[in-house]
Amino acid sequence: MLHLAIVLMLQQAAAPVPPAAAQPAPAPPAAVQAATPAPGNELLQVKNVYILPMGSSFDQFLANRLTRGGVLQVVTDPAKADAVLTDRIGKGLEAKLEELYPDPAKKAAAEAQAAKEKEKEEDRDSERSMQIHSTPLERGGSGGRAKGTLFLVHRGSRNVIWSVYEAPRTTRPNDLDDAAAVVVSNLASAIGKEAKAAGVATVPGARKSGWKPW
Numbered sequence: 001m002l003h004l005a006i007v008l009m010l011q012q013a014a015a016p017v018p019p020a021a022a023q024p025a026p027a028p029p030a031a032v033q034a035a036t037p038a039p040g041n042e043l044l045q046v047k048n049v050y051i052l053p054m055g056s057s058f059d060q061f062l063a064n065r066l067t068r069g070g071v072l073q074v075v076t077d078p079a080k081a082d083a084v085l086t087d088r089i090g091k092g093l094e095a096k097l098e099e100l101y102p103d104p105a106k107k108a109a110a111e112a113q114a115a116k117e118k119e120k121e122e123d124r125d126s127e128r129s130m131q132i133h134s135t136p137l138e139r140g141g142s143g144g145r146a147k148g149t150l151f152l153v154h155r156g157s158r159n160v161i162w163s164v165y166e167a168p169r170t171t172r173p174n175d176l177d178d179a180a181a182v183v184v185s186n187l188a189s190a191i192g193k194e195a196k197a198a199g200v201a202t203v204p205g206a207r208k209s210g211w212k213p214w
Helices: 002-014 055-069 091-100 104-120 173-198
Strands: 048-051 083-086 149-154 160-165
Touching: 048 055, 055 173, 083 091, 160 173
Parallel strands: 048 083
Antiparallel strands: 083 149, 149 160
8 A cells, every 4th residue: 555655655756746827917008099080981081083074164273273282182083083073063963973973883783774775776877876865074164154062972972072162253363273282272271170070180182282181
């Protein structure tokens, strides 16, 4: 019995001691992250803007001022735009937006309907069978006078997220450029106020243009 007790004691002494359970490392302090626009703040989401044609070629003066000020990036490809700047809203704008940014399902249905219509019109002249059903706003904008009221329309939601009224005094280039400068200044101020309210330190174009949001 004594011999057996000694053997058991020796075995217990030789048995490896199980390692202590690893203690979880203390969580590092939360990193300070730069403030970003809230998901619902659509004005601060806009970085690239597509300008629709306007009377007196006012769109050209706006493009120039926006580019020089660096407030927003003006794009010539509507697919790259986050928003559209226009001087009119309503059915004409809705049709244009649908043309620029068609809903895939609606587009497929429209194409299928167009194919059926084309088959029905086979016996009629080709010009009528190929007529365009959209209502594009032609680029050029020299016909008609600038209306003065401008709307920034978010591409995704189709909401008007900013607007201003600044009618040029005349259609002379200097007056059109002056009006465009005021419009862009107002837009910059609006972005700056939204950025301050959201706690965003910088806004699109701030570094390039040198203007401060507040």
